Amino acid sequence: MAAAEVMLSPKLARAICEYLxxxxxPKDGSAAVxxxxxxxxxxxxxxxxxxxxxxxxxxxxxxxxDDFSHLLFVFxxxxxxxxxxxxxxxxxxxxxxVDWIKFQEHALRVxxxxxxxINKIHSTVWILMTQRFPHGPLLPRLERLTGFKxxxxxxxxxxxxxxxxxxxxxxxxxxxxxxxxxxxxQAAQPTLASTLTLILGEPEHTYPERPPDVAFWRSTxxxxxKLTQGAPLTIEAIKSLASFPNLRVxxxxxxxxxxxxxxxxxxxxxxxxxxxxxxxxxxxCAFFAATTPPSLDSLSIKAERLCATERSRKGNSYERSERxxxxxxxxxxxxxxxxxxxxxxxxxxxxxxxxxxxVLRPLSAAAGLRSVSFTFKGGKFHMSDASLAAVxxxxxxxxxxxxxxxxxxxxxxxxxxxxxxxxxxxxxEGYSSSPLRNTNDHPTIKTLALFASxxxxxxxxxxxxxxxxxxxxxxxxxxxxxxxxxxxVCTLAGGVGLLDYxxxxxxxxxxxxxxxxxxxxxxxxxxxxxxxxxxRSDELQxxxxxxxxxxxGEYRKQGTSAHRNxxxxxxxxxxxxxxxxxxxxxxxxxxxxxxxxxxxxSPRNDVPPRHRSPCSVVxxxxxxxxxxxxPVPEHVPSKHVYxxxxxxxxxxxxxxxxDNSVVRL
Numbered sequence: 001m002a003a004a005e006v007m008l009s010p011k012l013a014r015a016i017c018e019y020l021x022x023x024x025x026p027k028d029g030s031a032a033v034x035x036x037x038x039x040x041x042x043x044x045x046x047x048x049x050x051x052x053x054x055x056x057x058x059x060x061x062x063x064x065x066d067d068f069s070h071l072l073f074v075f076x077x078x079x080x081x082x083x084x085x086x087x088x089x090x091x092x093x094x095x096x097x098v099d100w101i102k103f104q105e106h107a108l109r110v111x112x113x114x115x116x117x118i119n120k121i122h123s124t125v126w127i128l129m130t131q132r133f134p135h136g137p138l139l140p141r142l143e144r145l146t147g148f149k150x151x152x153x154x155x156x157x158x159x160x161x162x163x164x165x166x167x168x169x170x171x172x173x174x175x176x177x178x179x180x181x182x183x184x185x186q187a188a189q190p191t192l193a194s195t196l197t198l199i200l201g202e203p204e205h206t207y208p209e210r211p212p213d214v215a216f217w218r219s220t221x222x223x224x225x226k227l228t229q230g231a232p233l234t235i236e237a238i239k240s241l242a243s244f245p246n247l248r249v250x251x252x253x254x255x256x257x258x259x260x261x262x263x264x265x266x267x268x269x270x271x272x273x274x275x276x277x278x279x280x281x282x283x284x285c286a287f288f289a290a291t292t293p294p295s296l297d298s299l300s301i302k303a304e305r306l307c308a309t310e311r312s313r314k315g316n317s318y319e320r321s322e323r324x325x326x327x328x329x330x331x332x333x334x335x336x337x338x339x340x341x342x343x344x345x346x347x348x349x350x351x352x353x354x355x356x357x358x359v360l361r362p363l364s365a366a367a368g369l370r371s372v373s374f375t376f377k378g379g380k381f382h383m384s385d386a387s388l389a390a391v392x393x394x395x396x397x398x399x400x401x402x403x404x405x406x407x408x409x410x411x412x413x414x415x416x417x418x419x420x421x422x423x424x425x426x427x428x429e430g431y432s433s434s435p436l437r438n439t440n441d442h443p444t445i446k447t448l449a450l451f452a453s454x455x456x457x458x459x460x461x462x463x464x465x466x467x468x469x470x471x472x473x474x475x476x477x478x479x480x481x482x483x484x485x486x487x488x489v490c491t492l493a494g495g496v497g498l499l500d501y502x503x504x505x506x507x508x509x510x511x512x513x514x515x516x517x518x519x520x521x522x523x524x525x526x527x528x529x530x531x532x533x534x535x536r537s538d539e540l541q542x543x544x545x546x547x548x549x550x551x552x553g554e555y556r557k558q559g560t561s562a563h564r565n566x567x568x569x570x571x572x573x574x575x576x577x578x579x580x581x582x583x584x585x586x587x588x589x590x591x592x593x594x595x596x597x598x599x600x601x602s603p604r605n606d607v608p609p610r611h612r613s614p615c616s617v618v619x620x621x622x623x624x625x626x627x628x629x630x631p632v633p634e635h636v637p638s639k640h641v642y643x644x645x646x647x648x649x650x651x652x653x654x655x656x657x658x659d660n661s662v663v664r665l
Contacts, residue, residue: 024144044057047061058109062109063111069116069121072089075091076093077091089122110142113142115145115149133159137159137160138159139160143165148160168191169200170198172200172202178213185213193219211234217237220243223246230253231255232254233258234258238266238287242266242269249272250274250275252278260286266290269291269294275293276298284303295335300339300340326362332365334367338370341373356384356387361387363391370398370400371399375404375406376404378407380405393454399459399460405491407531442468443465445505448466448508452480458484459486461486468498480507483511485511485512485513491533492539494532502540506544506547518545
């Protein structure tokens with residue numbers, strides 16, 4: 001009956017197919033790709049059910065195409081055998097009207113297209129396509145085009161540009177001929193004039209003052225603009241972007257800024273809600289000095305090579321580096337809800353910002369902030385106890401507060417491999433490469449408790465370190481019952497036990513989500529990727545997980561421990577190389593199950609001992625003369641509860657091993 005109702009109701013059938021829609025192609029993540037393939041396979045099976053379902057399923061299936069070559073498979077004369085080879089793909093015979101009609105039927109269904117490796121397609125294919133559609137686009141209903149790389153061959157498939165496109169992603173190759181790039185951009189002008197989302201990547205030219213190949217500031221209908229590569233900004237571009245009536249999301253990678261007078265302002269950006277800037281700190285400050293978006297909701301800044309940046313613009317001065325961020329903080333509006341700052345440097349200077357209070361306190365002007373995040377990658381950053389206490393009541397609606405420090409990865413060069421870390425000599429009024437101020441006054445447990453208490457909605461709290469010299473008196477730690485879900489410390493000093501600190505944190509924040517700590521282990525001595533401070537931080541997470549597990553009784557919900565009647569009271573079924581025959585109790589007696597006809601399982605001697613699974617399965621049998629602490633389903637006979645596995649994988653995933661009969665340690 002249900003299948004008949006689906007067939008008789010096109011709306012219901014379309015709703016089912018749209019539920020299985022694969023959606024846009026994910027940029028990363030193997031799990032998302034696998035899930036997308038499963039949806040496509042399900043739609044392909046639905047298309048073969050009957051004629052009533054075929055059209056609807058094909059519409060949804062072909063609405064998003066991952067590779068343009070998939071569309072060419074519609075043509076029978078297209079050489080499919082060369083698709084996975086290094087040779088170019090082409091037509092091997094003349095195309096008939098039936099072939100073109102079939103192609104047009106599928107082309108009308110396409111709404112999203114990712115080009116894929118289009119260089120494998122022979123130029124004769126594009127010649128035939130252009131001859132067949134001399135005045136119109138190949139895909140007349142295309143709305144989203146991604147993966148379009150402008151190179152010396154891209155002019156041949158410029159017919160893919162359609163005025164119906166609303167989302168366009170372009171990337172200009174560095175080796176492309178300038179004349180070819182200009183011709184492709186000219187062919188894309190109708191699309192650029194009407195697109196709503198433009199994601200543009202251009203190579204970094206030898207001459208920084210060279211204007212971008214794509215005049216993105218002339219696409220006045222844009223709602224979203226993202227530059228994924230550095231581009232110089234001009235006064236014309238800033239004025240034009242500020243006048244866009246519907247621009248809501250703007251991501252700029254600024255390679256250079258023009259000289260702007262201090263009294264020259266560019267008002268605008270009335271609809272802008274999300275702004276992300278990448279480049280030198282001085283260039284970003286110049287941008288904020290020229291214009292201030294009045295209704296920002298989210299602001300993200302990313303500065304690379306902080307020391308080199310400030311040395312080239314302002315001189316070797318920490319003090320000037322701190323003052324250079326003042327225009328950014330001064331431009332924060334009351335509407336701001338999210339602030340992100342990532343400051344990167346590849347030098348070995350100890351601390352870029354000796355006074356952390358000058359970094360955090362200016363953000364107090366935006367009292368409506370709900371998310372504050374600082375990431376210092378490379379150069380160290382010390383957050384003092386006083387600086388955190390100074391912003392204790394700054395943001396009443398705060399949900400996330402994160403100050404993270406990470407080591408800088410080595411920079412790779414094609415001509416010389418990995419470049420070593422650079423030591424920058426610093427000579428500043430009162431400061432040297434090793435700061436003279438106290439760097440041991442980390443936030444204490446008490447300050448963290450006061451900060452969390454002042455922000456009852458806080459869900460995420462990450463700090464660079466905590467003060468291990470301020471041992472909490474556990475008798476005075478209150479049961480705060482705060483709803484904090486995530487807490488972590490980047491680095492911790494060695495030589496001090498962490499148990500008392502973990503107990504205090506567990507009393508303050510009993511609702512932490514510590515699922516990520518289950519996979520953490522102690523770092524090996526030969527593990528160069530994990531520092532001592534990071535290993536100590538993992539140790540604190542493991543202690544918190546153990547305390548929380550014992551407090552909540554997660555492993556005791558299935559029943560209390562069994563009566564122990566000697567060595568036979570508890571049976572241990574070992575995994576890994578310790579494989580044993582499982583036994584079962586019938587009634588009050590203990591019976592051993594007869595051996596199985598399956599071949600015996602030999603230990604996996606080919607696996608090194610350090611890689612064998614150390615965990616075991618504890619099976620608690622029914623107690624003699626008492627109640628059964630581990631319930632067994634009534635519909636399954638007890639003699640079939642514990643089945644001898646064929647191999648290790650069978651033992652782990654056997655359907656007869658119910659959660660209420662096997663306790664995993």
